[in-house]
Amino acid sequence: VKRNIADRNMRADADLVAELYDKRTALVTELQGLQQKRNETAKAAKAKLADAERAALIEAGKKLKDEIASREDALKQAEAALEEAARQIPNTAHPEAPVGAADSDSLEVKRVGEPRAFAFAPKDHVALGEALGIIDFDRAAKVSGNKFYYLKNEAVFLEMALVQYGLNVLRKRGFTPFVTPDVAREEILQGIGFNPRGSESNVYALEGERACLVATAEITLGGYHAGEILAKDSLPRYYCGLSHCFRRDAGAAGQFSRGLYRVHQFSKLEMFVYCLPEQSDAIHEKIRLIEEEIFAGLGIPFRVVDTCTGDLGAPAYRKWDLEAWMPGRNGGEWGEVTSASNCTDYQARRLNVRYKDGDGRNKFVHTLNGTAVAVSRALVALLENCQNEDGSVSVPPALIPYCGFDKIEARR
Incomplete structure (x- = not known):
């Protein structure tokens, strides 16, 4: 330990x-x-x-x-x-998880697609968004503070299109869709593995209430069956939840946190699975492959990373990250767009979610979570990879049926 x-x-x-x-x-x-x-x-x-x-x-x-x-x-x-x-003791890490504390200690295990060779100097999503009139950071800072933003015009339809696209992929994979509450009780956050209060907390606590704004639908989907005994033959249960996500810490200043990459509020479609212990390793792979399907379908180059122990987070036994190529960042760098975690029985023990085994004993389920689409980061990758020399942005064919246009052009 x-x-x-x-x-x-x-x-x-x-x-x-x-x-x-x-x-x-x-x-x-x-x-x-x-x-x-x-x-x-x-x-x-x-x-x-x-x-x-x-x-x-x-x-x-x-x-x-x-x-x-x-x-x-x-x-x-x-x-x-x-x-x-x-409660401070973290979950045991997978024996094959790379040991280390820095991003460089994580292990790249797969790469899908090749970074585009631009015939011009690509812009970052901030410059593109402002020039196209689809993102406004300055007025959001005036109204709400730094690290907030307005989406406007075509970006509004792009957000909805990304969500609809993700939901339809998950529906075909047997997920039950939810729109979840944006507020959860502190005991649910603690059970999932979030610290609801104190200087290290990354969530917004509601004054006078023992509740917080959620940082992910993992919290509300994970709390859905708290204190319950699930029928063994009903497992695995595949859920996906759409929610707003609120995070106090938007990261340090600099290129990595610029624009939409680290913000205080964003929309996210999250996968969450309850399963039997012997099923969780295989389901972890399934969740990662769904994330790969979503981003491969958008035509965005990405790599898969086996996350090092120092970056796992307390609940995770093992975590895969998908990092998309972001050509507007320092001439081109990888940036995390999704993660998929197997939390084994860590969350289930704290939330008391069990099933009755064949011998009549109650045992803890395993839980897993994975990002289907974190809209703000998906927009970063989409805008930067799909930009054209004239400043316009082409919409990936997979999204056109949901947004109704194939290109975003500068407003006149």
Whole structure:
């Protein structure tokens, strides 16, 4: 466990968890002893006794009651501390996940399509969006603050087209579609693996409520069956959810976070699967192949990356990233557009989602999640890869039936 924490570059304290567990166990044992002694004293006080003996037993019973209350309070505090410390322990990483803490430690395992050779100097999506009159960052900053944006004109139809395109791919693959709430209770966020409060939190907490704006539909789809026992023959369950996503930390300033790449709000179509433990590895591959299908269908070059341990995030056992070629970034670089994670039973244990096995015992399901389309980043890749020398942008043929036009041209 300590090695796994170190490999993931996290600050969980396994020794503290063990220490708190022992403390809690000792308090439980001590409390049970006091409760037994109280019961024996109460029973003895009911017998035929002299007044002095009965008074002594009653006094002893009062002292035991105070001691029990004190131990119960100490146990409550110890359990809360144990829960807090134990929740920091990340999921075990897949034995084949690359060990490392930097992006360069992740392993490229596949490449689909070749970066386009431009006969002109390609623009980035910010310049294209502003010139075409389809994105407005300046007025969004005035109204909402930095890292917000307006989509206008054809970009509005492109967003809807990307969602419709993704939904139709997933419908053919047997996914049940949802439009999910944009708010979730804190205990659901904690169960999924998000920290709902504190300086390290990446989500917006709602003042006066024990709830937050969701950072992904993974949260609301993962909480959908919290506290339930699912029928074994109903698994796997394939869900996809459309939601807005809200994230406080939009990244450091610089080329990587420019424009739409890192923003405080965006729309996303997310896949989420509940399955049996023996099914999760194969389903993880299936989710990644669906992501590949979506971006290959758009004609956008991408590579698949086996994410290193330091970039997995606490719930993930293994994670695949799809990184699209973004020619407007520093003369051309790869940028993450989707991820697919197998979280094994990490989330199910915290949310208490189980199934009844053939032997009649309740066991935890496995959960997986994957991005179908994160609209803002998909737009970055689409605009930059499909631009033309005259400043126009050609629409991928897969999207034309959903948006109704094949090209975005500068407004006159």
